[in-house]
Amino acid sequence: MTHPGKPLIEVVNLEKDYPAGAGVLQALRGVSLSIAEGEFVAIMGASGSGKSTFMNLLGCLDRPTRGSYHLDGQDVSRLSSDQLAALRNREIGFVFQGFNLLPKLSALDNVALPLMYAGTGREARRRQAQAVLERVGLGERSHHTPLQLSGGQQQRVAIARALVTHPRIIFADEPTGNLDSETSRQVMDFFSQLNREEGITLVLVTHEADIAAYARRRIRFQDGRVVEDVAQAEVAA
Amino acid sequence: MIFTSLFETAWHALTTHRMRSFLTMLGMVIGVAAVILMLAIGQGAQAMVRGAIESMGSNLFIIMSGATTTGGARVAGGTAPTLTFDDAAAIRELPDILASAPVSPGSAQLIYGGVNWNTSVYGTTPDYAVVRDWAVDSGGFFSEADVRSGARVAVIGAVVARELFGDEDPIGRIIRIRQAPFEVIGVLAAKGQSLDGRDQDDTVMVPISSAQQKIFSGSLRNRARFIMARAVSEKSMDAAESAINELLRSRHHVGVGQDDDFTVRNLTAIAETAASTTRIMSLLLGAIAAISLVVGGIGIMNIMLVSVTERTREIGIRMAIGARRRDVLWQFLIEALTLSLIGCGIGLVLGIGGAWGVGSLTGLPVAVTSASVLMAVGVSFLIGVFFGFYPARSAAGLDPIEALRSQ
Incomplete structure (x- = not known):
């Protein structure tokens, strides 16, 4: 298996237990893999396979029970919750199935929100957020609230929010799950383009094979373990 | 994180639920207005009593004809004048007495x-x-x-x-x-x-x-119906009182075990009692008003807790995109503070207006002092922090994954 660059993500024997009743639920049972900078990876698996737990760990939303996780050479399991928040803010962008926009804020304010936590000044925030909204083709709609936008538009606002801090890696959790096939294709094309032209590392969680086909590497989870990790040819856009 | 952004966020959240914010604030408004008004009335009453005491003169005795009690039953003082002009002149000669007038x-x-x-x-x-x-x-x-x-x-x-x-x-x-x-x-x-x-x-x-x-x-x-006497100083009041009693008992030939046919009253002590009664009354008024302020604070806490529960998903989103726990804590704390301080501001206006109204209606010298205004602002601030902290801390303590999963 050939990787295009140096490892950005490196996990060794990653385990995650959840308390369940009297015992524990072993969501991850020893996962070891690495993802290089600039890769486009699809993580697949049935629900309960551990793929979402794995995503949450990679996204620094949670800490592993055992095993190590290095992000860009840094041991994430040793970081404080503030340091994790800073990593999520600067290095990581999230795109969710349900878009997760704040319904009362305009598209512009939603996109500018991560910059507020980065300590950027108000005017700079608005300027940068507007620029990213134009990149996703919503420059004209920056003052609409999420409810005034279609699903595809909302997901583009969410992508703009993920991009606004110039992260090195974007985690997308079923990003097309709430979209029709045509809008899904547009969103996936945009992701491919981001990966190809800007070298942003993309980790995509999905259970749909045709969405996973956009990625160049496919990892399949089952019962908390990796059961498949293969390279695949890119789908022509 | 920049504080102006925090205030913007708080303001936005509060204006989103205008009616709810207003009702939450109402508790603080009423509390602060009540405190200001009650303190003003208390101050006014105290000023009035202080003025009356000052106008009365200091270190005063009033000696009245007749005993206060006869055989355990109270009778009207001064019904039969037993005091003479010579009694007054003799009291004046006592060393602790400055002047004495029938x-x-x-x-x-x-x-x-x-x-x-x-x-x-x-x-x-x-x-x-x-x-x-x-x-x-x-x-x-x-x-x-x-x-x-x-x-x-x-x-x-x-x-x-x-x-x-x-x-x-x-x-x-x-x-x-x-x-x-x-x-x-x-x-x-x-x-x-x-x-x-x-x-x-x-x-x-x-x-x-x-x-x-x-x-x-x-x-x-x-x-004379009564004699008024003034001691040379506050310290000599007790000595002067017993000297007057002794002098009049001997002058009126009151034997051991017999009731006095006169009564000596320390007017200054009575006045001081009146002053401290007024002080206690105004403290009481203020305390009752302060309770409504605390109730207002509890109202804020209640609504903030509801707000944290309602906005769990929002908190999760904010955490996912990089909000630190303390950013979330500050967001909710500042929301509570904004509520309590705006409520305080409106309450101040109503309280000062109310005090003015009471003053012009009753003629009581009501006084809104800068100390009571500062106190109201300070207490509102503390209430905002105190009652805002618990909901804010529970928001900051949320697990980002669980928060994101909530509806």
């Missing part, structure tokens, strides 16, 4: 020209002006010689001067007190209300001898 009080009709005025008349001696620390605005007080000779001279209070003479200068004019002509030789300085609410300036003072001969002709000669 008083024969009553009321009478004054006539000057075509004007009638009913007022209280005090027959007394020049010592009365010393005892009451009462200055003369124009003219002078009558002298010991006037008292000895029974001179028909009068010193009138400020109200009497205004009612009888208007703009005219009263000095040297002849007024009739119950038909007897008296020459006005002085006008007293204004003192305002006494502790029992009487207007002290509505009065006329004449030599006690002249009062008994010409005005209150039915009264016993050389007997």
Whole structure:
């Protein structure tokens, strides 16, 4: 298996237990893999396979029970919750199935929100957020609230929010799950383009094979373990 | 994280639920307005009492004819005058006493020209002006010689001067007190209300001898209804009181075990009791108002807890995109603070307005002090922090994954 660059993500024997009743639920049972900078990876698996737990760990939303996780050479399991928040803010962008926009804020304010936590000044925030909204083709709609936008538009606002801090890696959790096939294709094309032209590392969680086909590497989870990790040819856009 | 952004976020969240924010604030509004109003009324009452005490004179005794209690039953004091002018003169000679004046009080009709005025008349001696620390605005007080000779001279209070003479200068004019002509030789300085609410300036003072001969002709000669005495200092009050008791018991031949036929009262102590009663009353008013402030704070906490529960998903989103726990804590804390401080501001306006209204309606000298305003603002701030902290901490303590999963 050939990787295009140096490892950005490196996990060794990653385990995650959840308390369940009297015992524990072993969501991850020893996962070891690495993802290089600039890769486009699809993580697949049935629900309960551990793929979402794995995503949450990679996204620094949670800490592993055992095993190590290095992000860009840094041991994430040793970081404080503030340091994790800073990593999520600067290095990581999230795109969710349900878009997760704040319904009362305009598209512009939603996109500018991560910059507020980065300590950027108000005017700079608005300027940068507007620029990213134009990149996703919503420059004209920056003052609409999420409810005034279609699903595809909302997901583009969410992508703009993920991009606004110039992260090195974007985690997308079923990003097309709430979209029709045509809008899904547009969103996936945009992701491919981001990966190809800007070298942003993309980790995509999905259970749909045709969405996973956009990625160049496919990892399949089952019962908390990796059961498949293969390279695949890119789908022509 | 920049504080102006925090305030913007808080403001946005509060204006999103206008009605709810307003109702939450209402508790603080009412609490602060009540505190300001009650403190203002309390201050006003205290100022009024303080003024009355100052006008009364200091280190005062009043010695009244008759015992306070006879055989365990209370009888009206001063029914049979047992005190004499000589008692007053003897009290004056006591080492701890500065001045002592017998008083024969009553009321009478004054006539000057075509004007009638009913007022209280005090027959007394020049010592009365010393005892009451009462200055003369124009003219002078009558002298010991006037008292000895029974001179028909009068010193009138400020109200009497205004009612009888208007703009005219009263000095040297002849007024009739119950038909007897008296020459006005002085006008007293204004003192305002006494502790029992009487207007002290509505009065006329004449030599006690002249009062008994010409005005209150039915009264016993050389007997005084009461004697007012002033001790040389606050420290000598106790010594002076026992000296007066001892002196009068021997002068009136009151034997051991017999009831006194007089009563000595420490007026200054009574006044101080009145002052401390007023102080306690205003403290009580303030405390009751403060309770409503605390209730307002609990209202804020309640709504903030609801808000945290409702916005769990929002908190999760904010955490996912990089909000640190303390950013979330500050967001909710500042929301609570904004609520309490805006409520405080509106409450201040209402409270000050209300105090002004009460003042102009009742004539009570209500006083909104900067101290009470600062206190209200300070307490509101503390309430915002105190009652905002728990909901804010529970928001900051949320697990980002669980928060994101919530609906």
